[in-house]
Amino acid sequence: MPELLRHPAGVAGTLLLAILAVAVVAGPVLAPYDPQAFHTLARLQGPSLPYWLGTDQFGRDLLSRVLQGARATVLFGVGATLGGVAAGSLIGVTAGVLGGWVDSVIMRLLDGLLAVPDLLLTLLIVTVLAGGGGHAMLAVAVAFTPGLARIARSAVLSVRTREFVQAAVARGEGRGYIIVREVLPNAIGPLIIEATIRVSFAIMIGATLGFLGLGAQPPSTEWGLMIAEARQYMFRNPWCVVVPGVAIAISALGFNLTGDALRDLLDPRLRHAAAR
Amino acid sequence: MTAAYLGRRLLSILVILFVVSFAVFAITQILPGNAAVMILGDFATDVQRHALEIELGLDRPWYVQYWRWLGRLLQGDWGTSMRLSRSVASLIDEAFWRSASLAVAALLGVIVVAIPLGIVAALRRASLLDLGIGVFGLIGTALPEFVTATLLLVIFAGPDGGFFPAGGYVPLAESVPGFLMHLILPAATLSLVLTAHVSRQVRSEMSDVLGSDYIRAARLKGLSASSVIFRHALRNALAPAIAVISLDVGYLLGGIIVVEEVFAWPGLGRLIVFGVQNRDLPLIQATTLVLAAAYAISNLLADVLIALLDPRVRYA
Amino acid sequence: MSDDDSTVLSVRDYSLDYATREGPVRALREINLSIMRGRTLGLVGESGSGKSSLAWSILRALPPNARELGGTIRLLGEDLRQRTRREIAAIRGARIGIVFQDPSTSLNPTLTLGAQIAEVLVRHRGLARKEALAEGERLLARTGIARPADMMRRYPHQASGGEKQRVVIATAFACNPECIIFDEPTTALDIITARQILDLFAELQRETQVAALYISHDLALVARVADEVAVIDQGVIVEQAPAAALFAAPRGEYTKALLAAVPDPRRRLVNAPPDIDAPPVFSVNRLCVRYGQTSALMRLLGRAATPVAALTDIGFSLRRGEILGIVGESGSGKSTLARAIVGLEGFAGEIRLGEDSFSARPLLDRAYRRAVQIVFQNPDASLNPRQRVGDILARPLKLYGLARGADIASRVAALLTDVRLPPDFAGRYPHQLSGGEKQRVAIARAFAAEPRIVICDEITSSLDVSVQAVVVRLLLDLRARTGASCLFVTHDLNLVRQIAHRIAVLYRGDLVDLFEVDAFDVAGRHPYTRALLEAVPIPVAS
Numbered sequence A: 001m002p003e004l005l006r007h008p009a010g011v012a013g014t015l016l017l018a019i020l021a022v023a024v025v026a027g028p029v030l031a032p033y034d035p036q037a038f039h040t041l042a043r044l045q046g047p048s049l050p051y052w053l054g055t056d057q058f059g060r061d062l063l064s065r066v067l068q069g070a071r072a073t074v075l076f077g078v079g080a081t082l083g084g085v086a087a088g089s090l091i092g093v094t095a096g097v098l099g100g101w102v103d104s105v106i107m108r109l110l111d112g113l114l115a116v117p118d119l120l121l122t123l124l125i126v127t128v129l130a131g132g133g134g135h136a137m138l139a140v141a142v143a144f145t146p147g148l149a150r151i152a153r154s155a156v157l158s159v160r161t162r163e164f165v166q167a168a169v170a171r172g173e174g175r176g177y178i179i180v181r182e183v184l185p186n187a188i189g190p191l192i193i194e195a196t197i198r199v200s201f202a203i204m205i206g207a208t209l210g211f212l213g214l215g216a217q218p219p220s221t222e223w224g225l226m227i228a229e230a231r232q233y234m235f236r237n238p239w240c241v242v243v244p245g246v247a248i249a250i251s252a253l254g255f256n257l258t259g260d261a262l263r264d265l266l267d268p269r270l271r272h273a274a275a276r
Numbered sequence B: 001m002t003a004a005y006l007g008r009r010l011l012s013i014l015v016i017l018f019v020v021s022f023a024v025f026a027i028t029q030i031l032p033g034n035a036a037v038m039i040l041g042d043f044a045t046d047v048q049r050h051a052l053e054i055e056l057g058l059d060r061p062w063y064v065q066y067w068r069w070l071g072r073l074l075q076g077d078w079g080t081s082m083r084l085s086r087s088v089a090s091l092i093d094e095a096f097w098r099s100a101s102l103a104v105a106a107l108l109g110v111i112v113v114a115i116p117l118g119i120v121a122a123l124r125r126a127s128l129l130d131l132g133i134g135v136f137g138l139i140g141t142a143l144p145e146f147v148t149a150t151l152l153l154v155i156f157a158g159p160d161g162g163f164f165p166a167g168g169y170v171p172l173a174e175s176v177p178g179f180l181m182h183l184i185l186p187a188a189t190l191s192l193v194l195t196a197h198v199s200r201q202v203r204s205e206m207s208d209v210l211g212s213d214y215i216r217a218a219r220l221k222g223l224s225a226s227s228v229i230f231r232h233a234l235r236n237a238l239a240p241a242i243a244v245i246s247l248d249v250g251y252l253l254g255g256i257i258v259v260e261e262v263f264a265w266p267g268l269g270r271l272i273v274f275g276v277q278n279r280d281l282p283l284i285q286a287t288t289l290v291l292a293a294a295y296a297i298s299n300l301l302a303d304v305l306i307a308l309l310d311p312r313v314r315y316a
Numbered sequence C: 001m002s003d004d005d006s007t008v009l010s011v012r013d014y015s016l017d018y019a020t021r022e023g024p025v026r027a028l029r030e031i032n033l034s035i036m037r038g039r040t041l042g043l044v045g046e047s048g049s050g051k052s053s054l055a056w057s058i059l060r061a062l063p064p065n066a067r068e069l070g071g072t073i074r075l076l077g078e079d080l081r082q083r084t085r086r087e088i089a090a091i092r093g094a095r096i097g098i099v100f101q102d103p104s105t106s107l108n109p110t111l112t113l114g115a116q117i118a119e120v121l122v123r124h125r126g127l128a129r130k131e132a133l134a135e136g137e138r139l140l141a142r143t144g145i146a147r148p149a150d151m152m153r154r155y156p157h158q159a160s161g162g163e164k165q166r167v168v169i170a171t172a173f174a175c176n177p178e179c180i181i182f183d184e185p186t187t188a189l190d191i192i193t194a195r196q197i198l199d200l201f202a203e204l205q206r207e208t209q210v211a212a213l214y215i216s217h218d219l220a221l222v223a224r225v226a227d228e229v230a231v232i233d234q235g236v237i238v239e240q241a242p243a244a245a246l247f248a249a250p251r252g253e254y255t256k257a258l259l260a261a262v263p264d265p266r267r268r269l270v271n272a273p274p275d276i277d278a279p280p281v282f283s284v285n286r287l288c289v290r291y292g293q294t295s296a297l298m299r300l301l302g303r304a305a306t307p308v309a310a311l312t313d314i315g316f317s318l319r320r321g322e323i324l325g326i327v328g329e330s331g332s333g334k335s336t337l338a339r340a341i342v343g344l345e346g347f348a349g350e351i352r353l354g355e356d357s358f359s360a361r362p363l364l365d366r367a368y369r370r371a372v373q374i375v376f377q378n379p380d381a382s383l384n385p386r387q388r389v390g391d392i393l394a395r396p397l398k399l400y401g402l403a404r405g406a407d408i409a410s411r412v413a414a415l416l417t418d419v420r421l422p423p424d425f426a427g428r429y430p431h432q433l434s435g436g437e438k439q440r441v442a443i444a445r446a447f448a449a450e451p452r453i454v455i456c457d458e459i460t461s462s463l464d465v466s467v468q469a470v471v472v473r474l475l476l477d478l479r480a481r482t483g484a485s486c487l488f489v490t491h492d493l494n495l496v497r498q499i500a501h502r503i504a505v506l507y508r509g510d511l512v513d514l515f516e517v518d519a520f521d522v523a524g525r526h527p528y529t530r531a532l533l534e535a536v537p538i539p540v541a542s
Helices: A008-030 A062-098 A100-114 A118-129 A133-160 A163-171 A175-212 A223-233 A239-275 B002-030 B035-040 B046-056 B062-074 B088-123 B128-142 B145-156 B176-210 B213-220 B225-263 B268-278 B281-309 C051-059 C085-091 C113-125 C129-142 C148-153 C161-173 C191-208 C219-225 C243-248 C253-261 C296-300 C334-341 C366-371 C389-399 C406-418 C423-427 C435-448 C465-482 C493-499 C527-535
Strands: C007-020 C023-036 C040-044 C066-075 C096-099 C179-183 C211-216 C228-233 C236-242 C282-291 C308-318 C323-327 C348-353 C356-358 C372-375 C453-457 C485-490 C502-507 C510-516
Touching: A008 A062, A008 A239, A062 A100, A062 A133, A062 A175, A062 A223, A062 A239, A100 A133, A100 B002, A118 A133, A118 A175, A118 B002, A118 B225, A118 B268, A118 B281, A133 A175, A163 A175, A163 C366, A163 C372, A163 C389, A175 A223, A175 A239, A175 B128, A175 B145, A175 B225, A175 B268, A223 A239, A223 B145, A239 B128, A239 B145, B002 B062, B002 B281, B062 B281, B088 B128, B088 B176, B088 B225, B088 B268, B088 B281, B128 B176, B145 B176, B145 B225, B176 B225, B213 B225, B225 B268, B225 B281, B225 C113, B268 B281, C007 C051, C007 C211, C023 C040, C023 C051, C023 C066, C023 C211, C023 C236, C040 C051, C040 C219, C051 C066, C051 C096, C051 C179, C051 C211, C096 C161, C113 C129, C113 C148, C113 C161, C129 C148, C129 C161, C161 C191, C191 C219, C191 C527, C211 C219, C219 C243, C228 C243, C228 C253, C236 C243, C236 C253, C253 C465, C282 C334, C308 C334, C308 C510, C323 C334, C323 C493, C334 C453, C334 C485, C356 C366, C366 C372, C372 C435, C389 C406, C389 C423, C389 C435, C406 C423, C406 C435, C406 C465, C435 C465, C453 C465, C465 C485, C465 C493, C485 C493, C502 C527, C510 C527
Parallel strands: C040 C211, C040 C228, C096 C179, C179 C211, C323 C485, C323 C502, C372 C453, C453 C485
Antiparallel strands: C007 C023, C007 C066, C228 C236, C282 C308, C282 C348, C348 C356, C502 C510
16 A cells, blocks of 8 residues: 555545545535525526536536535446456356366357447446446446456466465365465456456446436436536536536546556566566 | 468457357347337337237247347348338448448547557656656546547537537538548547557557567667667567557447447447437347447457567467 | 786776665676686676676666766777767677577567578678678578578577577677677576587687676586686675686685585585385386367367377386486476476376375375475465465465464474574565575475475576575485485486486486486486586586
C-alpha cells in the first residue's frame, strides 16, 4: 500500500477514488437539494450561486443528481466486476488446475465467447433479461466472465510451473493444499489488477446501457441515463451532459490509474524473479 | 510453413464462429425459456403465442432448433425482421457497408495518428510531450464513446452555425462532400477513443524494445540513431503493436454501436440497438454473427501481418 | 604502469557513482588499468563488483543516473571522456568492439544474421551493400562457421548458441578494432562450445593483435584466457598482476578467498568412499522418459507431434552415503532424470528404493516421496514468496508427521542452525533473503524430511563462486551427519570431481559413462567424456 502512494499514477488514482468514495458514501447527505425536485423557475441554467453545477431541463440541481448517481454508477461497476471475477476465477482456476481435455474444451469455449466484443455480448444478454439496472449488472458480469476466466487460467498456469509448486508436488502434497496454499495466493495478483481496471470498463458500459435506455430506468440518477435524458437540450445548456460526463471520466480514471499503478508495482518483482 | 499457419488459423476461426453461433442461439432462444413470450411481450394472447411458437419451431427440442437455425443461416436465409418486415439479409446488406466505411475511416485515423504518437512518446520518455500524450491517452480511455460523441456534437455541431451536421447520413452515390461531412464527426469520435488506447500501447511496446539488449548492442556497434530506431527498433515494436490494435477492433465494434446511435448513422450498430430495444430476435442474431465474424477475420488479417513482420512466427 | 606506444586502452584514477533514491552509490573507485596491443586483461569479480559498469564507462554507454567523478579513459592516447556523441558513435564498433554474454538477446530477432554483420561494414568501413555482404560471409567463414552463405540468410532463432556467438565475434572483429571488450561471452554456452569459442578468440587475437578486456566471474576460465588479471571487489581493484603470478601467489585477502572458493578437482572435499559391498539403497533400471504425447484433441485436428525421447534406458545404483555426480550439457536430460526420480515426470522402467520397486509415477507413495527429496536450481523460484521461512520449513514436518505442536518451532530453529542461518530468519519472507540464503533454506527444507536420498539439481549454478563454496560445504556436512545419499546434477566438472564418489555422464538422453571419480582420465572412457575433460579449464594454481 505505501508503495502505491509513491507511484504518480497511484497517487492520482487513489485521490480520484477517494473523491468517488466520498460521493458514494455521503452523496445523498452532501447534496444541497433533493435530486428529484423540480425548480421550474431555474431550468437549463449554467453554474450559479444557488446551483453550483447548474440545472437540467426540469430545473433539477445537477450537483445533487450527480452526487446521488455516484452510488448507482459505482455500485454497478464494482458489483458487475465482482460477479465476473467470481465466475471467471472459478472457471479459469478449474481449467488451469485440471488441464488436459477439460482445459482444451474450456479454452475453446472462452475463445469463442471472447470473439464477441464486450458491449455486444452485454446487449445480447440484456435482450433476454429485460431492462433495469440489476439485469444490466448481471449482463455485464456474464460478459466479463470469459476475459477474467482467461486471466485466472493463465495466472494459475504460470504459477503452476514455478519451482516451489513443483517442490510441493514432489513432496506428495494433496491437490487441495497445493491449490489453496501454494497456487492461489500467488495467482491472485494479476487477477486483482485486471479486476480493478475492469471496474472502469463496467462503469462505462453501465453508463452506455443507461444511455441506450437498456440499463437503469428513470427516475434513476445514473449518469448515462442523465446524459440520454439531456441530449435534446445539450445545445441550450451543455452542462447537462458535461457534468455527468466528467463524473464518469473521474470514476473510470480512478480505477484505471489505480489498476495501472498496481500492475507496475507487481510486474517488476515478477519479472525480476522470473528472469534468473 | 506459412500455408500451414494460415490453415490452422482458418480452422480455429471456424471453430470460434461455431461456438459464437451456438452462444448467440443459446442466449437468445434457449435460455429465455419461451422466446415467443419474450418477443410478444406480456400482453400477447395465447393464440398469438402459439402461432409464433410454431413459426419459430419452438416446440422442438433445442438441438433440433439449433441445427435447423444453423442450416438456414448457412444457406443464406437469415430470417425476417419482425418489426421491420423485411428480410434480415437485405437489411444487413445495406447496413454493412455503411458501418464498414465508418470503421475504415476510424482505423485510418488511428493508424496515421496513434502509431507515430506512441513512437514519439517512447523516444522522448518523461518529456512534456510524453506526459501530454499520456494524459490524453488516459482521458480518452476514461470516456465512454457516447460521452465523447456528445461532447464533439456540442463543440462542433451546434444547431445554428455549427460546422458539421449533427447526425444523419448521405449516401456516397448521392454526394461525396455530403457523405464526408456526415462521416467526419462519428469517425473522429471512434478514432479519438481508439487513438488514446493504441498510442499508450504502442508507447509501451516501443519502450520495451528500446530498452532491450539487442538495441543496446546495435547502439554499441556505432550505428546511427535513425538506423537504430527505424531499422532495428520499429520492426520489433510493430508486431506487438498490431496485435494490440487487432484486439482493439473488438472495442471499435462496440464503439460503432454507440456512435451510430448518437449520430443516427444507419449502420449495423443502429440495427442492433433497434433489435435489442424491440426484441427482434432474427435481427439480433444475424447482426451479432456478422460483427463477430468481422472481428475474427480482422484478427486473422492481423495475424498474417504479424507473421510477415516477425520471422520467428513465420518459421515456427 | 607507464603508458607507452603499445598501450591501447588506459584507465586512470577513474571513479563513478550512481545516483539512487537512497543517495549516491559508489560503483567504481579510482580504477587504474592498462591493456597493451595483443594482450588480454582479465577483469574478475562477483556480481555487484562494478565490472560491468567499467565496460559501460569505456563504451560511454552509462545509464542516465551515472555520475562520473573524475579520471581519464584513453584509447590510443585520446581521452574518450572528452569526445562528443557523434565521435563516440564513430568509435564504437570501428575502434572498440564488444561481445555480450547472451547472443540470443543481443541479436535482433527480426533481421537476418547477414544484415546484422553487414551493417557495421557499411557504417564504418564505407562498403557498399553487396561488398559488405560478401565480406561478411568471408568473416563468418573465418570464425569457423560451416556454411557461411547459408548462415548469412538465417534469422537468429534458426542458429545455435555457438553459431550466434561466432557471428557476434565476427561482427566485433569486422572493422579491425583496436580494442575488444568481452562481457562473460561464454557463460550462456555449453562447455565444449565455450572452449571452441575461446580457442577461436585466441587465434583471432594472435592474428590481429587486438587488445582485449575479458570480464568474467569465472576465475578458472580467466586464468586460461588472460595475460594479466585484475580482481575487482565492490568497485575497487584489489589486486592486479600477470596471470601466472596471481594464481601462484595471490597477495590480497579477497583474492585468496576467491581462489579458495573456486572448485579445484585436485582438492577433494569428501573422503571415505562408502561401504562398497553393502547393497544399494537406491537404483534405477532401464528408466525412460518421453515427451510430446499428443492429446486426443490434437490427434483429431491432425496435429500429432512425434514423441521426443528425453531419457533412454538409464540404469545406475546408489550406495548408502554415496554422492553420485550426474554431468552433461544442456539437453542431455540430467534435469529430466532428477525430475523423474523425484516424481515430477512420468517414466517407464523401474525405480527401486530399498526393498520397494516402482514402475510408474502414480505408484510412488508417500513414504517414497518423503525419502527422496529435491533441491532446485533457482533459489528465487523454489520458495513460495507468500510464506515465511518458518512455515516453509515446518511444512515437511507437518506433512510427514515428524513433529507436532510446540516441537515444530524448535525443530525449525534447529534446521536453520544446521544451515548456519540465525533462528530468527524463521519470521522472514524469501524476498528478504539473499540468493545464497534462500538456497540454504531450500536445502534445510529437503533435509527436514529426514530423507534417504537428496537430489541436487544444479543447486550452485545461479550463485556467486564464494557463495557456492559455502552452500556445497553445508550440503556435505548435512549429508555426512544424516547418512543420506546424494545425486548431484551439475554441468560444473571441477565441482563434481571435488565432491562426488562416482560420476555418470549423460549425452542426449543416454548414459554414456559411469566411473569412479579418480578414473576420469583412464583409458576406456567414452570419447564424449574425454571431450568434456579437455574442454574444462582447471585453475592454474599452486
